[in-house]
Amino acid sequence: MNEYDSNTILSELVAGGHQVVDSSSDADLILLNTCAVRGKPVEKVVTLLGELRKEKRAGRNLAVGLMGCLAQLDEGQEIAKKFEVDILIGPGAITDILPAIEALEAGNPAFASLDFKEDLATHITPAPNSLTGFLTIMRGCNHHCTYCIVPTTRGPEVSRPLESIMLEAEAMQAAGVQEIYLLGQNVNSYGLGVPGLPSFAELLRLVAQTGIPRVKFTTSHPMNFSSDIIDAIAETDNICKYIHLPVQSGSDRVLRRMAREYKRGRYLEIVREIKEKIPDVVLSTDIIVGFPGESEEDFEQTLTLYEEVQYDAAYMFMYSARPGTPSYKHFDDLPRELKSERLQRLIERQKHWSHVKNQRWLGRDLRVLVKEIASSGDYAVGHSDQNHTVLVPKNQLESLGLYDVTIETATPHTLYGVVKGYRSEAIPLLMAQ
């Protein structure tokens, strides 16, 4: 979502007559659009703000803005004060960037806007100049997972009007975007309880009807991952057969402490229905290892869930206590060594399953959106419809875009293949070196 928000901020700046420079050393204004979900990105922001403050104190004429989730938190506001940030804008007020710059230019120091602006839902962000288009369909979250700061930083759920979403999707299609990523903290809550809005399943079908070659979405909550969504994916060719369904833990006891609102059994039922209706589906998940109170037995339940689901990929994290969350306030953190040891065990299992699952594509053709030249070696990098990272020899390509690729080698993290045919329907891009 931050990438979509960054694109919105960028388009506002360009519309306001500002110029985007290639190097931060040439900039008069540097904006940091931040994430606050884990501690690590926050540490990086603090380091960067420290460096920028040093440059300002040394005489550089520079304004600095802190935007996004961190800006919304007390923690971020203290950081902003400490590092003499000039602009502070929360994720619900990103379209205030031009008034913020005007205020600075008028000599008013320290502009701050932390509202959740209603007009953000109808704001139309121009199509990006790229093969992938991110499209936010909803903002905020009505769940209250005890480890998560998002409901505080992004507020309650707001579904965007259908017309705004469709206008953006059609503009992306016209601009040559080859895949649209529908985004939201909890996309499958789209339209819930809002008269006149379609369900998420209906929205998926409508966006697919624009004719965009592929439609993906993230993130889903198992709580309302209903059969109609699975049917829409199964029945619509250009909705990718890739589902990211965060489980977070395999233990009911831990899921309850996390307030995830589903049990292991219900999650496994959804997975079974997905596998029955969508042959060859690729599944990935998010896991938090070492949540407060997680016993060895709880962790083993996560391991057995792994054996049952057999994920193609997983994003695995050690629990990181975030100030302001209920779990930070009420639960004691587990020792880091214990969390780290469990994480390593889980990574090993995931490596095994990723390897096994990737082997099934050997000798088969996948449709791959080749998006860039690899930073090293003689390869170009793309992603399959099922979200695998796929490398192909760059000398087999004349342009970036969609290709049919025969898979020849499969490692746990990457598939290697040869190009069979060009599939792009859009204007080919010039190959960037």
Ligand code: SF4
């Ligand atoms: S569903 Fe839970 S983890 Fe996801 S954004 Fe909402 S509160 Fe956070």
